[in-house]
Amino acid sequence: MVLSVTLNPSVDHALFVDELLVGDTNRVKRVETDAGGKGVNLSRVLCELGGTTVATGFLGGAPGAYVTSVLDGQGVAHAFVTVAGDTRTNFSVEDVAKNRPTTFNQSGPQISEENLNELLDRVRERLPQIRWLAMGGSLPPGVPKDIFKTLVLMAHEAGVKSLVDADGEPMRLAMEAKPDFIKPNDREATRLLSREVATRNDALKAATDLYRQLGGGDRIVVISRGAGGAVLACREGLYDGVSPSVEMRSTIGCGDSMLGGMLAAMYAEKDVVESFSWGLAAGAATAATDGTEIARRGMVDELLPKVKVERDFEGSLMEADLI
Ligand SMILES: Nc1ncnc2c1ncn2[C@@H]1O[C@H](COP(=O)(O)OP(=O)(O)OP(=O)(O)O)[C@@H](O)[C@H]1O
Ligand SMILES: [Mg+2]
Secondary structure, three states: OEEEEEOOOEEEEEEEEOOOOOOOOOOOOEEEEEEEOHHHHHHHHHHHOOOOEEEEEEEOHHHHHHHHHHHHHOOOEEOOEEOOOOOEEEEEEEEOOOOEEEEEOOOOOOOOHHHHHHHHHHHHHHHHHOOEEEEEOOOOOOOOOOHHHHHHHHHHHHOOEEEEEOOHHHHHHHHHOOOOEEOOEHHHHHHHHOOOOOOHHHHHHHHHHHHHHHOOOOOEEEEEOHHHOEEEEEOOEEEEEEOOOOOOOOOOOHHHHHHHHHHHHHHOOOOHHHHHHHHHHHHHHHHOOOOOOOOOHHHHHHHHHHOEEEEOOOOOOOHHHOO
16 A cells, blocks of 8 residues: 655646736636645556555645545545645646646645644554555645655654655755655756756766665666656666657646556556556656646556667666665
8 A cells, every 4th residue: 555645735727728928818718627736646646557545644624625525536545634724726827829837836724733743643553554655745834844754764664665756955855864766857856966957868877876875775766857758767777768759738747647657556566667667658648638637547558558668778877786
């Protein structure tokens, strides 16, 4: 079982306009509303692809009830801590002409010390039943910046694997606890390493360095590069993956879907490299799906044979890393 932790879930509204006019009236052609947040997305894709998962974190108010209704509708088990404020509502404007979203993300409800302790208790009591603790996304006000580090250390102590998908200071602090699996995109990898990660070669080198930084061995580092695919550093070596080319409809949640796909494959006893293919297919499936919606099984199955993963023999993962 995978326990996902989303500290700042959201209700996402995608507004479709022909062309975004800043400082003017925009005619909205269509609105899509869905539940969002990294762990929420991950649990939904994982469940869709046959994995078992429980989603936890903080939810509050009517938007919080909306998130649980979406999870219930999809058969995703959940155990959120209820907070006094409202779960945030995020907007994205999908400019059909430019094919690029403009997003407006709120900061989220205030979290009290009591809420935080309740969440830590909830995670702690479930650790004996889970194999992976997956966490990520932004932090609502009141949550300490080292929360992911704390959760990774709790997981390590219980012999549970940890996955962190976050940015900035919370991610940097989480790295100190050496999580088992990370998936920065190229911009996040740039911030983690304080050097530019733009090309495929930059990404291969960055994945190698991050894998080493985590201590190598069974650690997994994926750096995702949007339509450019992703690279993987793991015990088996260094790999370059290309997603099938799809008609891009929205990029929201592609990274979370990739992780849901990878964990679902690992649950189906696939090795890390094959799981990477599932991740590439699930990411592409979400890219090809409208607005805030996530990958569906049929599309992932259809895209999987079109994924290409190649071992990078030039790569510089040394035997010493693969302890
Ligand atoms: N336009 C696209 N076409 C095909 N595959 C895509 C496209 N965009 C994303 N993907 C797939 O999804 C994976 C993850 O995407 P991306 O690198 O954009 O993640 P991300 O930036 O973490 O996204 P988010 O945090 O919004 O979920 C990519 O590595 C790729 O496999
Ligand atoms: Mg991401």
